[in-house]
Amino acid sequence: SLVLKVVKVPASHPVLQVAERLDGRLKKAFLLAVANVKDQITLNKLAEAIQSGDILVTLALLAIDRRFTEALQGKGLEANIISLREAIQETYAAGAQAAMDMLPRTARIGTSFDLVNQESVRFLNSYNFNLINGISQESRDAVQQIVIRAFKEGGSPMQQARQIKQAIGLTPRMELAVQNYRRGLESGELSGLRQALTRSLRDGRYDPTLLRALDDEKELGQKRIDAMAERYASRYLDYRATNIARTESIRASAAGQQELWRQARQQGYLADDAQRVWIASKDERTCPICMGLDGERAGLDEEFQRGIMQPPDPHPSCRCTVALAKAA
Numbered sequence: 001s002l003v004l005k006v007v008k009v010p011a012s013h014p015v016l017q018v019a020e021r022l023d024g025r026l027k028k029a030f031l032l033a034v035a036n037v038k039d040q041i042t043l044n045k046l047a048e049a050i051q052s053g054d055i056l057v058t059l060a061l062l063a064i065d066r067r068f069t070e071a072l073q074g075k076g077l078e079a080n081i082i083s084l085r086e087a088i089q090e091t092y093a094a095g096a097q098a099a100m101d102m103l104p105r106t107a108r109i110g111t112s113f114d115l116v117n118q119e120s121v122r123f124l125n126s127y128n129f130n131l132i133n134g135i136s137q138e139s140r141d142a143v144q145q146i147v148i149r150a151f152k153e154g155g156s157p158m159q160q161a162r163q164i165k166q167a168i169g170l171t172p173r174m175e176l177a178v179q180n181y182r183r184g185l186e187s188g189e190l191s192g193l194r195q196a197l198t199r200s201l202r203d204g205r206y207d208p209t210l211l212r213a214l215d216d217e218k219e220l221g222q223k224r225i226d227a228m229a230e231r232y233a234s235r236y237l238d239y240r241a242t243n244i245a246r247t248e249s250i251r252a253s254a255a256g257q258q259e260l261w262r263q264a265r266q267q268g269y270l271a272d273d274a275q276r277v278w279i280a281s282k283d284e285r286t287c288p289i290c291m292g293l294d295g296e297r298a299g300l301d302e303e304f305q306r307g308i309m310q311p312p313d314p315h316p317s318c319r320c321t322v323a324l325a326k327a328a
Contacts, residue, residue: 013279014098015257016321019249022091027245029084030135033071034169034237037139040067040076041168046161055151064143064168068136073128085128088252092124095256102324107269113260120259127255131248142167142175149179162226166233174236182229188219196228201239203231246317254310254321261300261324270324274300276310277325289314297325 041062049058070076074083082090096113103111114120146167150160163182167175181199184192193214196202206228213220220228264270280286280294289306293314298304312318 013321014101015095015253018094018098018253023245023249025087026249027241029082029087030241030244032081033084036071036076037067038165038168041165043161047157050157050160058147062143065136065140068139069132072132088128089124091249091252092256095253096260099257099260107264111264111267111269113263138171139169142170142172145172146175166230169237178229178233178236181232185220185225185228190214201235243316247312250312275325276300276322278304279321279323281319287315290320
């Protein structure tokens with residue numbers, strides 16, 4: 001199923017508590033960036049660009065890559081709105097603080113964490129660059145995919161403009177899923193309506209409408225199809241936002257923890273041969289890879305099995321963690 005479920009994690013681990021406490025901020029920051037990008041695009045101007053028949057003009061008007069990159073970095077957001085870049089830095093620092101609180105008392109008193117040291121700045125710059133670029137490029141590719149299809153298939157420029165704007169923030173795979181859902185509804189065929197009822201991210205409030213259409217063997221009206229497709233796209237966007245937030249909150253907090261350990265070792269409060277231990281969440285969604293790693297030890301700078309350094313390397317939305325291993 002594509003629906004993300006709440007994962008039960010060891011409540012005693014502070015780094016996981018940080019990730020769960022702050023993933024809502026990351027999700028909100030992503031959704032606000034999407035809303036910011038959409039607000040910059042006027043339907044009438046987009047419809048005019050589509051009507052011109054020039055695909056390059058249309059893509060240039062959308063400028064998804066640039067708009068997303070700027071919005072995720074905070075440009076154009078109100079002063080009191082936290083950007084995704086800022087949320088990542090906050091989570092990184094909180095992860096480091098949580099790791100500090102778990103150090104032995106003598107190490108905790110002596111260790112000082114420098115968030116703006118060269119290693120931290122280099123990591124955060126690289127991390128934010130790769131994350132923001134990745135999100136922006138996927139969003140651009142999804143929009144480009146629907147624009148190309150709109151020019152090939154033709155139709156009402158305003159209707160196409162609405163669908164293009166609706167796709168902003170989705171990945172190409174998600175955008176295609178929304179399109180296939182729409183086509184199934186528009187086909188008027190019973191198989192298309194039945195398939196719509198099997199989609200995990202559909203809005204169940206429309207199920208009675210689909211069931212009546214199946215019973216009466218009647219086509220759905222275009223207005224209803226548009227509303228259902230828009231809602232389906234919205235739920236996909238929320239799914240993506242949740243996935244990004246859960247994945248990146250653990251990545252940033254785990255990275256903060258790792259940097260705190262590195263600085264503590266550098267300051268002489270952790271032994272050079274200190275080891276980390278993998279802790280699997282051990283809930284019903286724990287994957288075989290994570291279960292296989294549970295309890296495995298590795299040095300602070302060493303990888304675990306399969307070239308895995310730390311969560312969420314095994315998979316998105318991973319809720320495992322690592323901790324300092326007790327001396328053997």
